[in-house]
Amino acid sequence: MGQQPNIRIGIADLPRSTAKPGAAGRWAPDRPGDLLGPESVPWGGAFGTPGPDTGYALKIAEGRNLPLVEGETRADLVAAVAALMAARASHYGRAPMVADAEVAEALLGVGTPDASWGVAWIRGLAHDRHALHDLVGAVDADALVAPLEAVQRRVAAGERLMAERPLAR
Numbered sequence: 592m593g594q595q596p597n598i599r600i601g602i603a604d605l606p607r608s609t610a611k612p613g614a615a616g617r618w619a620p621d622r623p624g625d626l627l628g629p630e631s632v633p634w635g636g637a638f639g640t641p642g643p644d645t646g647y648a649l650k651i652a653e654g655r656n657l658p659l660v661e662g663e664t665r666a667d668l669v670a671a672v673a674a675l676m677a678a679r680a681s682h683y684g685r686a687p688m689v690a691d692a693e694v695a696e697a698l699l700g701v702g703t704p705d706a707s708w709g710v711a712w713i714r715g716l717a718h719d720r721h722a723l724h725d726l727v728g729a730v731d732a733d734a735l736v737a738p739l740e741a742v743q744r745r746v747a748a749g750e751r752l753m754a755e756r757p758l759a760r
Contacts, residue, residue: 643686651689651692653669657701662714667714668701671716694742698753699713703747
């Protein structure tokens with residue numbers, strides 16, 4: 592629609608071009624600690640072996656029927672099972688699943704007649720991440736990735752699949 596001749600338009604009301612930002616400049620990692628690509632992401636050792644969706648281990652562990660022995664709390668046992676589930680699943684590069692919970696329970700002796708030996712490991716784990724790291728590190732590495740039947744056979748034979756808990760820090 593055209594402008595009526597009797598209406599004056601001020602300079603502020605005239606159409607004007609808008610500023611368009613230029614193209615983004617090329618980015619390059621130039622700070623210490625910048626990662627150059629996926630291959631430079633730290634892995635293993637003190638950095639751990641991350642797996643996808645390891646938090647799902649808590650959901651699975653919380654939904655399981657875990658029999659407690661004297662001296663254990665449910666929160667501590669759930670934390671222990673979830674930590675072992677996450678470690679096992681990350682070894683395979685996948686998210687935790689129920690089979691990991693079954694292996695973790697077998698490693699801890701949950702539901703066995705002599706389940707009381709695991710109480711020393713379980714006590715206080717829910718609130719101590721260092722103790723959780725110690726627990727995962729104390730488990731026999733071959734047993735952690737073994738099939739459930741193999742772990743159950745070894746536990747039934749009286750074999751302890753984890754080291755003694757170190758003295759409190």
